Amino acid sequence: MSAGSLATLLVIAKEPVPGRVKTRLTPPYTPGEAAALAEAALADTLHTVLRVPARRRVLVLAGAPGPWLPPGFDVAAQRAGGLDERIAAAFGLCDRGPALLVGMDTPQLTAELVEEVGGDGHDAWFGPAADGGFWALGIAEPARAAALVRGVPMSTRDTGAIQRRRLAEAGLRVSDLPVLRDVDTAADAAEVAARCAAGSRFAATVAALARAGR
Known part of the structure; x- marks a missing residue:
């Protein structure tokens, strides 16, 4: 990827508040420990995104920023509604493309993976998740995102397949991550x-909790 080929990098996330994030980690983790893992995952993701050339980086946040937020990001509040509406609204923050949206649930994300997006002749980029969802969605023309995302059922085993099919049925040249x-x-x-x-x-947080018997 040539430097600056991504106009916008979007990270959609929740403020890591105990009892509101990563509730499926409890048990064995406590709500506070689950929030600590969420904070670590979010911080790793944000610092990875900082390493990728882009004109603008935006944290699309449900909640308030904390000390885990590094400099270099604009912050926008998530719109109310289902996840499909929130993703569509996030792309609406982009005045030009290409734009890539990632979540906070994949702290193993690397800058090299993100750098596969943009400037390669594709219209869209799709990162499938092992649970049937997706971890990344990139659109060369962000203005098209609302029509591509709205109505896709979220948090199901078929979410990724349906979203990927939407992109193909719109005639987009899709690069699979x-x-x-x-x-x-x-x-x-x-x-x-x-x-x-x-x-x-x-990884450090997981290791520390393991030493504590979690």
Whole structure:
């Protein structure tokens, strides 16, 4: 990818508040521990995004920013509604493309993976998740995102397949990114931590909790 080929990088996330994030990690983790894992995953994701050339980086946030937010991001509040509406609204923040949206659930994300997007002749980029969802969605023309995303059922085993089919049926040339595993359960956390870069916040947090008997 040539430097600056991404106009906008979007990270859609929730503020890591105990009891509101990563609730499927409890048990075995406490709500506070689950929030600590969410914060580590979000911080790793944001710092990875900072390493990728882009004209603008936006955190699309449900909640308030905290000390985990590094400089270099605009912050926009998530719109109310289902996840499909929130994703569509996030792309609406982009005045030009290409734009890529990622979530906070894949702290194993690398800058090299993100750098596969943009400037390669494709119209869209799709990163499937192992649970049937997707971890990344890129659109060369963000103004088309609303029609491509709205109405896709979210948080089902078929979400990714339906979203990918929407892109193809719209006649877009789609580049498929590697499958990544979301962190939803304690087993996911252990597996993803093993794949994180050395020194990652998420892997360190998982290791610290393991030493504490979690």
